[in-house]
Amino acid sequence: MHQPAIPHLAAADPELAQLIEGEAKRQFDKVRLIASENYVSTAVLEATGTVLTNKYSEGYAGKRYYEGQQFVDQIEAMAIERAKALFGVDHANVQTYSGSPANLAVYLALAAPGDTVMGMALPAGGHLTHGWSVSATGKWFRAVQYGVRKDTGRIDLDEVRDLARAERPKLIFCGGTAIPRTIDFPAFAEIAKEVGAVLVADIAHIAGLVAGGAHPSPVGHAQVISTTTHKTLRGPRGAMLMSDAEYAKALDKAVFPGLQGGPHNHTTAAIAVALAEAARPDFREYAANVVANAKALADALLGRGFDLVSGGTDNHLILMDLTSKGIGGKPAAQALDRAGIELNYNTVPFDPRKPFDPSGVRLGTSAITTRGLGVDQMPQVAEWIDRAIAATNDGDDPAIGTIAAEVSEFLSAYPMPGWA
Ligand SMILES: *Cc1c(COP(=O)(O)O)cnc(C)c1O
Numbered sequence: 001m002h003q004p005a006i007p008h009l010a011a012a013d014p015e016l017a018q019l020i021e022g023e024a025k026r027q028f029d030k031v032r033l034i035a036s037e038n039y040v041s042t043a044v045l046e047a048t049g050t051v052l053t054n055k056y057s058e059g060y061a062g063k064r065y066y067e068g069q070q071f072v073d074q075i076e077a078m079a080i081e082r083a084k085a086l087f088g089v090d091h092a093n094v095q096t097y098s099g100s101p102a103n104l105a106v107y108l109a110l111a112a113p114g115d116t117v118m119g120m121a122l123p124a125g126g127h128l129t130h131g132w133s134v135s136a137t138g139k140w141f142r143a144v145q146y147g148v149r150k151d152t153g154r155i156d157l158d159e160v161r162d163l164a165r166a167e168r169p170k171l172i173f174c175g176g177t178a179i180p181r182t183i184d185f186p187a188f189a190e191i192a193k194e195v196g197a198v199l200v201a202d203i204a205h206i207a208g209l210v211a212g213g214a215h216p217s218p219v220g221h222a223q224v225i226s227t228t229t230h231k232t233l234r235g236p237r238g239a240m241l242m243s244d245a246e247y248a249k250a251l252d253k254a255v256f257p258g259l260q261g262g263p264h265n266h267t268t269a270a271i272a273v274a275l276a277e278a279a280r281p282d283f284r285e286y287a288a289n290v291v292a293n294a295k296a297l298a299d300a301l302l303g304r305g306f307d308l309v310s311g312g313t314d315n316h317l318i319l320m321d322l323t324s325k326g327i328g329g330k331p332a333a334q335a336l337d338r339a340g341i342e343l344n345y346n347t348v349p350f351d352p353r354k355p356f357d358p359s360g361v362r363l364g365t366s367a368i369t370t371r372g373l374g375v376d377q378m379p380q381v382a383e384w385i386d387r388a389i390a391a392t393n394d395g396d397d398p399a400i401g402t403i404a405a406e407v408s409e410f411l412s413a414y415p416m417p418g419w420a
Contacts (some may be wrong), residue, residue: 035364047270082275091248095263099228102239103129109254119173121145153310175202189221208232212287235274300382339388340407
């Protein structure tokens with residue numbers, strides 16, 4: 001049963017309540033390897049479901065456009081103070097609705113339409129909002145894009161430097177959605193400084209690892225830090241912008257009134273809860289375990305002949321090229337889902353196939369680590385993946401069902417926040 005329980009919803013809208021119960025059970029029964037997902041705590045779930053959703057509070061604490069902010073002001077201030085303390089930054093804005101609008105606010109604050117901006121290309125592991133052509137950021141700005149080396153699968157900082165020198169971008173984004181290796185923030189900072197660009201570290205994926213000391217921090221290197229709150233940081237769906245004092249005003253003005261209306265106060269409260277959780281010693285242990293699990297899973301997959309982009313991982317994420325296994329990323333992801341293992345198909349660098357039918361899959365260990373799986377369980381996860389892909393290649397559908405039953409039985413021993 002969903003935890004916290006939803007009896008009022010079940011009475012008022014049984015059909016919808018059933019679907020939510022179904023989703024909770026699905027999350028309980030599956031090995032969830034989508035690298036951007038997690039399980040939030042029951043405390044975070046409770047905060048998102050409160051009466052704070054009823055309140056409008058355009059503006060910032062002490063300067064609101066609506067009355068009745070006696071409690072909301074304090075809640076937002078708590079979230080801000082916790083973000084500043086956890087990450088060690090001068091300034092934090094906790095109102096951004098999600099990662100994509102947070103990045104848009106950075107452009108609005110620090111660049112003008114038509115300006116040159118630089119980011120990692122989407123097919124190489126960057127994010128849409130780092131200037132990819134179909135994104136507003138690629139349409140409204142002159143975006144130049146860097147990638148990874150074909151031989152190493154890693155960012156080529158010489159290429160980044162050459163491109164930055166030639167194009168003189170106003171903003172340089174580092175970070176991405178499918179980067180299995182440590183981001184070299186000092187190196188990016190040096191390049192940005194040389195060409196007079198503002199360095200924006202988008203740590204959406206790795207924020208929890210940064211907070212937990214399992215990935216170097218961009219603080220002191222990037223003037224602006226953008227992050228979601230719902231990936232490794234294990235908070236509600238939302239985002240934050242953090243910065244040096246110098247950029248505080250411009251970023252705040254860009255978020256409101258530049259881009260958004262009223263902040264989502266229930267989300268702000270849940271962010272505050274998640275930030276307090278991330279400041280606890282057990283979260284440092286969690287972050288270390290996420291990385292240890294990813295390395296153990298990568299080793300087990302390599303041992304079974306899987307081809308990993310860059311040969312492994314430094315963080316929570318694994319990018320796997322399935323070409324040598326004779327299967328595309330999409331049919332593999334679909335078969336794995338039926339086998340109780342949830343991940344997403346993904347392009348690999350220099351992918352000869354199309355984004356909707358690419359060569360690879362992306363895996364992450366944030367959610368299964370929250371669930372309590374450890375390095376000793378990773379060989380079993382790799383074995384299921386291997387078996388499910390072999391069964392798909394052999395057209396052996398019953399074998400997929402057998403794996404799903406094994407997965408569900410196995411996971412029943414691991415409690416899930418949000419399910420009781
Ligand atoms: C997930 C992600 C985003 C966007 O976050 P949404 O909340 O999905 O809009 C932005 N940048 C990076 C690097 C991400 O991984």
